[in-house]
Amino acid sequence: MTTDELRRLIAQFLTVHNPATTDRLQFLRARYDAGLAWVHFPPGHGGLGLTQEQQPVVDQLFALAGAPDNNPQANGIGLGMAAPTILAFGTEEQKRRFLRPLWTGEEVWCQLFSEPGAGSDLAALATRAVRDGDEWVVNGQKVWTSGAHQAQFAILVARTNPEVPKHRGMTYFLCDMTDPGVDVRPLRQITGEAEFNEVFLTDVRIPDCQRLGDEGQGWAVANTTLNTERVAIGGKSAARESGMIGVVARTWREHPQLRTPDLHDRLLRLWVESEVARLAGLRLRQKLAAGRPGPESAAMKLTFARLSQQLSGLELELLGEQGLRYSDWTMVRPELVDFTGRDAGYRYLRAKGNSIEGGTSEILRNIIAERVLGLPPEPRTDKNVPWKELAK
Structure with missing residues (x-):
């Protein structure tokens, strides 16, 4: 698709969905469904299969039309980190479930990677995830978690096999931050604010359908x-x-x-x-x-x-x-x-x-x-x- 064709497509979209009269969330959902969210993502997942170089054109045209944005500063981890990873490793079902509400801002994400004893060495993490039927039971502590007090979901890495070299025994999960056993506590910084948190996970149950990638593929x-x-x-x-x-x-x-x-x-x-x-x-x-x-x-x-x-x-x-x-x-x-x-x-x-x-x-x-x-x-x-x- 050429840039001129992309401009015409956006003009047609704005004719049908007037930003001045359309509900904000309804507008964002329609923009995603039209493939005008991440234009370099595949069709059906907020994109048109174009190049990233065309994204600024899209964003500029929507801004000039007075269209609402998805408040990217409030969900930077979701948009900048979770979404590309879900696109790369997620199943079709996971992409359909998570990408749309992530882009519209309905679900804010945080990152559960760092730990008190493994801050600079991710592969040394101690948080455990043990398989129990179709679920994983997670126990451990994460730290320096930006925005955890506002997040509905988290990208989480846990150890699932302690018997193999540390880089091979990790698995990646999508964790619901509202589940029982998730305890978020503020960490006050030198600035006086508490943008970071520590997160305690106690017998948190994550369905296997929220495992991202294969078991043991967490490092990659x-x-x-x-x-x-x-x-x-x-x-x-x-x-x-x-x-x-x-x-x-x-x-x-x-x-x-x-x-x-x-x-x-x-x-x-x-x-x-x-x-x-x-x-x-x-x-x-x-x-x-x-x-x-x-x-x-x-x-x-x-x-x-x-x-x-x-x-x-x-x-x-x-x-x-x-x-x-x-x-x-x-x-x-x-x-x-x-x-x-x-x-x-x-x-x-x-x-x-x-x-x-x-x-x-x-x-x-x-x-x-x-x-x-x-x-x-x-x-x-x-x-x-x-x-x-x-x-x-």
């Missing part, structure tokens, strides 16, 4: 999720001077009395690095249009974390005493997380988490070294099994 399925997560965090398509560099550049222009030659030099260096990262992100997204994300997404996420921390620190230095003020320490559980929101103090403190969430910077450097640069891995063993065997 989870890597698909993690790659899309790193793209979502570090490889977003963005305009020039968006994100933290835009915030700091604006502060620089508005406060000329605070400038020094040293700050000027550092700002210019970071501006260039931010622009290079932005262009690299555009190139990465063009590559993704032709297939699945690869390990290059780790470099984008690593760069995003470093630049956010350096820029937020530079902003505090630029503001001087004014930058030491903090607006509000009240503990809240926010609906949305904005890395560039609130004041300079919030941005500085929130950026500290950028090098932890989505894969720690230390782990990402290993991924880049081994999978991108082809360097030999560090010697590691588990039960006397060579590392190369573990990674299979």
Whole structure:
């Protein structure tokens, strides 16, 4: 389908479904059913089988028409991580059940991966899932779970076979967060907010029909999720001077009395690095249009974390005493997380988490070294099994 044909299709849709007179949820459901949600997804699952490069055209035309969006900031994990993984590994029944309410925002998702004893080593997770007929009984604890207090579903990785090397004994599930035994507790952060949670799973029963991929395939399925997560965090398509560099550049222009030659030099260096990262992100997204994300997404996420921390620190230095003020320490559980929101103090403190969430910077450097640069891995063993065997 050409771009002109796509424009005509959208015009026809808007004629039938007037955004000004159509109920918001009804409009979003109709847009999904017409294949105008994710146009690169297959027909019948919110798409038309087109390329990702055509998605911005669709979104722009709907925005110009005043159409409601699906509030993507409120369901970033669902849209950016769960949906691509369900599309890649889900059965047709799972795709029909989960993708539509996920895209319309009727069901918000969270991610149950990290654990207190296995934060940087996902394969060391201890949460167990034991088969009981047509169900799995899950027990364990997850941590740093963004948005769990608002989520209806979660992507969950648990250990189903403790007798095999750790990478082979994991299975991936779709967990109903409203089921008995799911206990969500807030974790207050250095910012004063509690966007993260810890989640306790006690005899939670998950139907086998909500297992994603084969039993024991959890490592491969989870890597698909993690790659899309790193793209979502570090490889977003963005305009020039968006994100933290835009915030700091604006502060620089508005406060000329605070400038020094040293700050000027550092700002210019970071501006260039931010622009290079932005262009690299555009190139990465063009590559993704032709297939699945690869390990290059780790470099984008690593760069995003470093630049956010350096820029937020530079902003505090630029503001001087004014930058030491903090607006509000009240503990809240926010609906949305904005890395560039609130004041300079919030941005500085929130950026500290950028090098932890989505894969720690230390782990990402290993991924880049081994999978991108082809360097030999560090010697590691588990039960006397060579590392190369573990990674299979």
